[in-house]
Amino acid sequence: MSDFIANFQETLAYVGVLMPSLLTGAWYTVKLFVVTLVLSLPLGLPFALGGNSRFWIFRFVCKTYIWIFRGTPLILQLFFFYFFIPISMGIRFSAFTTAAITFVLNYAAYFAEIYRGGINSIDHGQYEAAHSLGLSKSQTMFGIILPQTMKCVLPPVSNEAIVLIKDTALVSVMGVAELMKASTSAVNRDVNPSAYLVAAVIYLIFTFLLTLLSNFLERRFSMYDARGEW
Amino acid sequence: MKQILEMKQIVKDYANCRALDHVDFSMKRGETVAIIGPSGSGKSTLLRCINCLNRITSGSITLNGETFVDTPDGKAAQYIPDKELRRICAQTGMVFQHFNLFPHMTCLKNICYAPIKVKKEDKAAAEQRGRELLELVGLASKADVYTAQLSGGQKQRIAIARGLAMNPEIMLFDEPTSALDPEITGEVLNVIKKLADEHITMVVVTHEMGFAREVADRVIFMDQGKIVEEGAPEQIFTSPESDRLKDFLSSMLK
Numbered sequence: 001m002s003d004f005i006a007n008f009q010e011t012l013a014y015v016g017v018l019m020p021s022l023l024t025g026a027w028y029t030v031k032l033f034v035v036t037l038v039l040s041l042p043l044g045l046p047f048a049l050g051g052n053s054r055f056w057i058f059r060f061v062c063k064t065y066i067w068i069f070r071g072t073p074l075i076l077q078l079f080f081f082y083f084f085i086p087i088s089m090g091i092r093f094s095a096f097t098t099a100a101i102t103f104v105l106n107y108a109a110y111f112a113e114i115y116r117g118g119i120n121s122i123d124h125g126q127y128e129a130a131h132s133l134g135l136s137k138s139q140t141m142f143g144i145i146l147p148q149t150m151k152c153v154l155p156p157v158s159n160e161a162i163v164l165i166k167d168t169a170l171v172s173v174m175g176v177a178e179l180m181k182a183s184t185s186a187v188n189r190d191v192n193p194s195a196y197l198v199a200a201v202i203y204l205i206f207t208f209l210l211t212l213l214s215n216f217l218e219r220r221f222s223m224y225d226a227r228g229e230w
Numbered sequence: 231m232k233q234i235l236e237m238k239q240i241v242k243d244y245a246n247c248r249a250l251d252h253v254d255f256s257m258k259r260g261e262t263v264a265i266i267g268p269s270g271s272g273k274s275t276l277l278r279c280i281n282c283l284n285r286i287t288s289g290s291i292t293l294n295g296e297t298f299v300d301t302p303d304g305k306a307a308q309y310i311p312d313k314e315l316r317r318i319c320a321q322t323g324m325v326f327q328h329f330n331l332f333p334h335m336t337c338l339k340n341i342c343y344a345p346i347k348v349k350k351e352d353k354a355a356a357e358q359r360g361r362e363l364l365e366l367v368g369l370a371s372k373a374d375v376y377t378a379q380l381s382g383g384q385k386q387r388i389a390i391a392r393g394l395a396m397n398p399e400i401m402l403f404d405e406p407t408s409a410l411d412p413e414i415t416g417e418v419l420n421v422i423k424k425l426a427d428e429h430i431t432m433v434v435v436t437h438e439m440g441f442a443r444e445v446a447d448r449v450i451f452m453d454q455g456k457i458v459e460e461g462a463p464e465q466i467f468t469s470p471e472s473d474r475l476k477d478f479l480s481s482m483l484k
């Protein structure tokens with residue numbers, strides 16, 4: 001028993017030593033997550049609208065974009081941009097910037113499809129009512145359709161956000177010292193898997209916070225529903 | 231008196247059927263017209279063409295002196311540019327069978343949204359008018375309620391108020407009570423009657439024969455995309471001429 005306690009204290013002390021590097025890694029993870037979400041959420045919208053456009057050229061461009069980014073592995077896209085940007089444009093961005101660009105483009109494609117599904121699920125009567133009141137196409141889209149779409153895209157969007165926080169681990173292959181990379185380094189250096197456990201706990205905290213946020217938003221957006229008594 | 235609406239030789243073809251077959255229809259300001267007829271006879275299509283929800287195949291439509299679609303070559307109808315068209319179509323208000331209220335807005339916002347956005351009315355003035363309209367339809371207490379919490383009859387009355395808020399030249403009603411339980415159609419019909427008494431120009435497609443007889447200045451009977459018979463309610467309901475109208479009326483009595 002005393003052995004176990006001694007062991008436990010030792011482990012705690014070791015985790016304390018690990019924490020600074022893991023937290024630095026977690027900070028990178030959060031940065032990549034936030035940058036990706038903040039940029040890809042709005043970027044998905046023009047691709048969603050373009051995918052529904054009357055003009056075939058818009059539809060073609062948007063659908064091809066979505067097809068390519070959803071149809072190939074994210075890790076392949078990461079490597080591709082890692083080599084492609086410096087070679088084709090002669091600029092070398094940091095690994096973090098390259099990763100962020102790739103993630104934004106990739107997630108925007110997913111969000112575009114989610115938005116498009118949401119837009120298409122709105123009853124056609126809403127368009128007819130808007131038209132009969134003299135609203136223009138853009139007034140209808142931004143004032144009537146999209147606000148209603150918000151509510152039904154929220155669950156799939158928060159689901160994607162949770163996938164994203166875990167996908168950030170992929171950029172460890174590019175040498176960005178995010179949480180996954182930081183814990184792997186520690187495990188390899190000290191031949192002790194505890195760092196993975198700590199990393200798992202940190203990821204779980206992130207996803208838990210995201211779940212809280214999405215539940216809060218879902219409640220906010222459902223305020224105009226008729227609610228039953230139970 | 232000058233006609234507020236004039237439709238000439240309207241043809242509307244869908245992919246595999248002719249919904250309107252050379253229909254002539256016009257109305258005077260302040261008139262209430264009821265359209266009756268069997269299902270599939272083109273009643274909705276006629277209303278939707280007035281409101282530009284559907285585009286006609288050929289013919290011409292003049293609303294309040296402005297011709298927004300014409301068929302100069304006798305073949306395909308030509309509409310005026312979209313922006314102009316939208317302005318003219320906003321002069322007709324439509325009330326749908328299934329209400330089509332905006333669920334993400336309160337009742338008051340449903341009513342005020344288009345006047346503020348389309349007519350650029352001042353927000354306070356629009357809301358003032360919105361509250362008057364809520365009063366008119368008997369739902370003053372529902373201003374800040376979301377529409378999902380209303381009964382069907384209440385929803386339809388809000389939809390009527392929403393249409394009126396744009397001060398349309400003509401109000402169009404497409405079977406406004408068909409989606410309602412029979413015992414609550416009265417509350418909606420009473421509101422429409424009130425509008426008729428105020429001489430608001432209206433076209434009402436309805437299966438409520440008693441209502442048509444009571445409020446309409448003129449009744450139109452449609453069948454298979456044509457206006458088969460029209461006249462004063464007394465004449466239509468008590469001495470129908472065509473066999474089709476006789477059949478229709480006796481089928482409605484059953």
Ligand SMILES: Nc1ncnc2c1ncn2[C@@H]1O[C@H](COP(=O)(O)OP(=O)(O)O)[C@@H](O)[C@H]1O
Nearest residue numbers: 244245247249268269270271272273274275276
């Ligand atoms: N969007 C559409 N596409 C094809 N056919 C249609 C469409 N809307 C209506 N129709 C057809 O046009 C005819 C008239 O329909 P409608 O105007 O809805 O009749 P009513 O309102 O009198 O019941 C019907 O035969 C119907 O099947």
Ligand SMILES: [Mg+2]
Nearest residue numbers: 273274275405
């Ligand atoms: Mg109909």
